[in-house]
Every structure is written in structure tokens, then in C-alpha cells.
Amino acid sequence: MQSHNLHPVAASPAVANDPRINAMLSQSQPGAVTFYPLDATIFAQGDESGPLYLVEFGTVRVSRVTADGRRQITSFCMAGDVFGLEAGDEHEFSAESVDGAGVRVLRPRDSAGFAQCVLALALRHFAQVQKHVLLLGRLGANEKLARFLMDLLERRGGTEIIDLPMQRSDIADYLGITFETVSRALRTLKDSGIIRLNSISQIEVLDEDGLTELAA
Amino acid sequence: MQSHNLHPVAASPAVANDPRINAMLSQSQPGAVTFYPLDATIFAQGDESGPLYLVEFGTVRVSRVTADGRRQITSFCMAGDVFGLEAGDEHEFSAESVDGAGVRVLRPRDSAGFAQCVLALALRHFAQVQKHVLLLGRLGANEKLARFLMDLLERRGGTEIIDLPMQRSDIADYLGITFETVSRALRTLKDSGIIRLNSISQIEVLDEDGLTELAA
DNA sequence: CGACCAATTGAATTGATTCAAGGTCCGTGG
DNA sequence: CCACGGACCTTGAATCAATTCAATTGGTCG
Secondary structure: OOEOOOOOOOOOOOOOOOHHHHHHHHOEEEEEEEEEOOOOEEEOOOOEOOOEEEEEEOEEEEEEEOOOOOEEEEEEEEOOOEEOOOOOOEOOOEEEEOOOEEEEEEEEOOHHHHHHHHHHHHHHHHHHHHHHHHHHHHOOHHHHHHHHHHHHHHHHOOOOEEEOOOOHHHHHHHHOOOHHHHHHHHHHHHHOOOEEEEEOOEEEEOOHHHHHHHOO | OOEOOOOOOOOOOOOOOOHHHHHHHHOEEEEEEEEEOOOOEEEOOOOEOOOEEEEEEOEEEEEEEOOOOOEEEEEEEEOOOEEOOOOOOEOOOEEEEOOOEEEEEEEEOOHHHHHHHHHHHHHHHHHHHHHHHHHHHHOOHHHHHHHHHHHHHHHHOOOOEEEOOOOHHHHHHHHOOOHHHHHHHHHHHHHOOOEEEEEOOEEEEOOHHHHHHHOO
16 A cells, blocks of 8 residues: 555646646645555545545555445546545445555545535435436346446547456446346347457447447 | 424424534525425426425435336435435436325525535435445345335434335335335335334334344 | 226246355465 | 466356336325
8 A cells, every 4th residue: 555656747648638627626635646456445434534546557446335235336436536425424335446546535625625525525426326317217137238348438539448356246236237148238238239258357349329329 | 295384493303413404594594385296296306406395294205216207215205304404506317205295395595505415415415325225235135125224213312113105116216126025125124123124114123133133 | 887096816938046166365374 | 488377357057136017005185
């Protein structure tokens, strides 16, 4: 959990594109980038909630496990995404590195300006979670997976190659299905010519329209 | 859609208890209470997003329908609840009266103070939606219904009587199941002695511990 | 009273899960 | 360098929970 400071603050690659993140950064004292190796915990449910975190590279999963061991992943955060926002003073969710991730802590500089950024952020997260509710509510396994892939496609932008750094069971716990069903749904998409499985962790979208259609 | 102004602003009953709502009201110019009869639309998806709304009495459902006609209800708002918060400048969801509801429009008075209230509100909604994600993700029909009833019980507080102003299909679209399954789940709870069905729209919780246990 | 809409209940079907058996990938050590 | 072991992924078959379709009951309002 040592601090690497791999990227100079000003030229942080995750930050370059998004004006909202730039605003956020300008209102905060960004700490050094901390590297979290595979499966390392960034914070756990029950921990005292504190600062916000900015993903510089890699992927972070935010999740909650119930008393009887079921897990629901609420989001995968990738470069440029902010996580760690909580309503109360205790984390309801935990955050872990999926694949080795670089994370920067954001500490408020100007409290008024920071609050404004937090509001924008909260609204954005609110909208995302609502989208997730729509996904979980009444969709079949294939539709869920199609939406998941569409979402990744949109977030990456400009390419038909999708990397899946998380394992099948992570995808399953995000979509509210089992990992076997994820596997079968991938096969269905493959068999219908919509995607190609380049490797276990990389898929290529061959027919984006078909995917969109399936996503309902 | 006429304005009744049934309650004087100062003595609004929905407002009496909750300090956060009081703060909200003090930062806004509350309009008159508008009465929306059964199934009346307060705003529809696609409408320009505008003010926030405070429920004075009755129940409002917030929902979204997909292109192919499936509906997901994201929340039932009752006295004291605020709805209408959107990330963008267009409503992603629509709001309708479930049972005849009185709704007050909240317009910002002091923009800085109002923004602070909106932040608190956004965080609260964020937490609620996340709870909904947990509910939809990996729960069985009985567990979903148990949680739904627990939630209503907590929101009302102090009584074992729960009113269900919405119809079964509304509950179904909130829980992500069919209305027949809602009906069967209610029967299961009844048969196990956890609830009694006083009438079609009122149930009584006989065994709150049993309900809690079922809610997982 | 009759018509209509909501809710309940039953029976058949469907889709996802569970359980079980390989298969693939990758790192480690001989 | 190759063999081995373990973790993850895929696939198949049986099971189960929820849906769908259909019939009936119950409640409400003109």
C-alpha cells in the first residue's frame, strides 16, 4: 500500500478529458497516487467514511456483502471515476482493487467550491445508480450483459475492443445473476455474431447495432 | 390540477418532524399545495426538469417505462418526501399520484443555502437508490416483499398497521416481479403468521421479528 | 343489480440456478 | 523447458423459482 506518485499531479492522464474532474481537482489538494494490488481493500464497509478517491488507472469495484454472504457490486470505477461518496459517516460499501489500480485521494481545499463539486458528483452518481436499478429490475440475462457491455463501450469510447479486467463472478454480482449465467450469456452473444472473444479478458464488439438492439 | 392550498405553509404537517425538510423549506418559497387526483401526472419523462416537489399528503410514484412497455418504479414518496431531483435538464422519470396526493413546489429563495440543502437531499436519495439496488439484485420474491414492508413500517414508525395505497402491479414494478408473484408472496407471509390482511389495502404486521428475519 | 377492474389462485411453461464435470490459462518448481 | 497444481471459466443436466396464461373471486360504483 505504499505511495508511488507515478503521475505528476498536473499531467494526470485520467484527468485530462473531463471538465468536471478538472473542477474537482482544482478545488482539492490531490494526494499522491497510491497503488493497490489485485484484490487489495481500499476501504471496507463499516469503516469511517472520509475523503473521495479518484481512479488514475486500473479498476476498482464498489460492493456490499449481506450477512448471508451474497454480494452486490454497485459499480466498477475506472480511470477518471470518483468513488467513496457516502451519505453517512460510515462506509456502507467497500472498495477493492480489481486488477491493480492507482488511486488518488482528494482532499477539499476550498470548502465552498468543493461542496459544489460534490453536489455535481452526487447528482451524477444518483443518475448512475438509477440506471443500475433499471438494469436489475426486469431484464433477462442477455439483456443485462448487453447493457453492461454497451456501458463499458460508451465509457471507453471510440473503440470496439472491451477489456474485462474483472472476473466473471464480479460481472455476475454486478448484474444480479450467477457467473455461469454470465458465461452462457457471453456465449449467446458470441453465437449470434455480436461479439468475438479475443481472450478471456478481452472481447471485441462486431455488431454494435445488434448489441444496442439486444440491450432493449 | 387546480391549486387548493389546503394547508397553511407554516403549519404544514408533513414538515413538522423532519429537520432536513424544515431547512429545505426555510431556503425556499413554498408554493401552494396542488392536489393531484388518482393517477394524475405531476411530470412525465422527457419534460424539462424544474423545481423540487414536497409531498404533503398522499402517495406519489416515480417511475420510468422502457420502449417496450416495461415499467420500473424507483420510489414511492409519501408525506415529507421530496422528489423531482434530476441530474440533467430533462426528466428521466415521471411522477404520478397514486391515490390523490397533495404536492408543494419548492422554489429556491437563497441560492447558496438552497444548494446546500439539495446536496444533503441528493446524498440521501443516493443512499436510498443504492438500497433499492441491493433489494433488486439477488433477493427472492418473499424477501423482496418483506423488505418492502419493513421499509414502509420504518417510514411510518410506531405502528404495526401498513397502508398500501398503491395497487399490486405498482408494488410489483417496484420490486421487479410480477403482480401475481406479489399476491403469492403476500399469501406466504399471511400463511406463516407474519402478517394479517385487514383489507386489500391495509395489512397488519403480527410478527415484526419474523418479518425482519425474512428480509435477510 | 350488473359491469368493471383489481386481486387471487391454479396449471403449464420458461429462464435462471444449482450441481457436477471437464477445459483453459498461468505461475511455480523440478 | 516441461510437468504439475490451482484458480477461473465453460458446458451440460437436473432442479427450482418466477412468469405466463387462464379462470375465478372480490370489491366498487353507476
